[in-house]
Amino acid sequence: MSDKIKVAVRVRPFNRRELELATENVIEMNDSQTILKYPATLDKMERKPPKMFAFDHCFYSTDPVAENFASQELVFKDVGRDILDNAFQGYNACIFAYGQTGSGKSYTMMGNQENKGIIPRLCDELFASIAAKQTDELNYKVEVSYMEIYNEKVHDLLDPKTSKQSLKVREHNVLGPYVDGLSQLAVTSFMMRFFDASLES
Structure with a gap:
């Protein structure tokens, strides 16, 4: 494991409202660099110089016909596969998807039946x-938990009885932080329909 933390940024396609408003695309991506351009002003004054940001991965998913278009498969290849490889080497791992509502977090992480996201692809592999x-000498056991943190409250998405109740985050003196009462289910395969139902709850 070469780096402890990697940061990736992804830009999604325009939604219907943005297309209706003829929104200008102000983001360009080149390898690990993201370029933020200032939009043209009404008075047609010269634009401010663009700002450049560097990340470990930059995924341009705005236009499927673009040469540098980042598909779900590419995102998993660059981000998810390392997580799995490191897990088999004994390292704990976490993928933290951050962004405002509608920015594409659920699509990137879960995707859909036609374009699976990071989680189903990772589970399949x-x-x-x-x-x-x-x-015969080596057995594996996989357990899964699925929770939501919203408005600083933790909800168990795999237990319908407690999904509306807020769970407490506690600290173990040896194991570290944990969510008290969070269900852990033993699984032998990835069930997309099961997670779809959890997302809708």
């Missing part, structure tokens, strides 16, 4: 790797 590695 996880269980495929387990099937290839497992022997």
Whole structure:
């Protein structure tokens, strides 16, 4: 594991409202660099110089016909696969998706049936790797939890009885932080419909 933390940024396509407003695209991406251009002003004054930002990964997902278009598969290849490889080497890992409502977090992480996101792709490869590695002497056990943090409250998305109740985050003197009462289910495969139902709850 070369880096402890990697930061990736992704730009989504325009939504219907943005298209109706003829919104100007002010973002360009080139490898690990994101360029933010100032939009043209009504008085047609000269634009301010663009701002440039560097990240570990920049995913341009605005235009599918663009040469540098970043598909769901590419995002997983560059971000998700390292997470899985490191997990098999004994490292804990976390993917933190951050952005305002409508910015594309759910699509990037979960996707849909036609374009799977990071989580279903990671799970598919996880269980495929387990099937290839497992022997009579070596067994694997996979448990899953699924929670939502919203307005500083934690909800269990896998337990309908407690999904509306706020769970407490506590600190263990050896294991560190944990969510008290969060369900952990043993699984042997990834069930997209199950997660779809959780997202709708």
